Amino acid sequence: MSVSGPCLSCDTPGCTMQAHSDSDESFFERAWAVVAQIPVGRVTTYGDIAAHLGRRGAARIVGWALKDAVGGDLPCHRVVNRNGVLTGRRHFETPHVMAERLRSEGVTFVAEDQVDLDAHRWRPGEAE
DNA sequence: CCTGTGACTTTGG
DNA sequence: ACCAAAGCCACAG
Numbered sequence: 118m119s120v121s122g123p124c125l126s127c128d129t130p131g132c133t134m135q136a137h138s139d140s141d142e143s144f145f146e147r148a149w150a151v152v153a154q155i156p157v158g159r160v161t162t163y164g165d166i167a168a169h170l171g172r173r174g175a176a177r178i179v180g181w182a183l184k185d186a187v188g189g190d191l192p193c194h195r196v197v198n199r200n201g202v203l204t205g206r207r208h209f210e211t212p213h214v215m216a217e218r219l220r221s222e223g224v225t226f227v228a229e230d231q232v233d234l235d236a237h238r239w240r241p242g243e244a245e
Numbered sequence: 246c247c248t249g250t251g252a253c254t255t256t257g258g
Numbered sequence: 259a260c261c262a263a264a265g266c267c268a269c270a271g
Contacts, residue, residue, distance in 0.1 A: 144268055163253055167267090174266040180252035181268075187252090198253065205252030215252095248271090255265080 124242055126171030132242030144170065145182040151241050152183065155195040158222040159239035160232055162199050169241035184208055194218045201227070201234035 124132035134154070142150075151166050163176040172178070183193045187208055194215040198204045206215040216230065225233045 167253085172267070174254080175268070176253040177251055177266065178253090178268045181250085183252055193252080196252075203252085208252055250270090251267105253266080255263105257263085258261090 124169075127169045127242060129169070129240060129242035131244075134242050144172065144175065144178060145185065148179050148182040149186055149191055152186070152191050152193060152196060154241075154245065155192055155239055156245040157192075158224060158237065160195045160197050160201070160219070160224060160234065160237050161239045161241065162197060162234075164199055165240055166196070180205060192218075195239075197232055197234070201232045203230045203232070206230060 124134060134151075147170050148166055151161075151169060155161055163179040164173075166179045167173060167175040179196070183191070183196060183205060186193055188210075193205065194203075194209070196205065203215050203219075206212045209215050216226070219232060220226070224237050227233050
């Protein structure tokens, strides 16, 4: 990305991350770029990422993109579904690493596989 | 070009 | 409140 200025596809105040505008990269790569910016100890949802990329109904695609990123450097464990449930835990090396990593970052849980979304939710474009 | 695939989300019973 | 069904959409074959 090389364009400067405010976000064109989201209404997050002060967002300067134009991951969706001016990009020759695929939707997958843009999704990865967003995930890479999730702060430690925070989580976000598939829907939020998709909406931020200007594709409101592409939440599923985001999850799909993450699947391709497992094993890489991306903090894919910080992405949960809209209820805070770790629906992607099955795609990790072992089903527990997702929760383990979150716990080690200080994220609290309301259930075995459900994080306290209200307490840790991060929206794409927010300050880290 | 058409079809299948899903780490999702919303809706209706 | 719980489950099933139907939208959803980028990407690969």
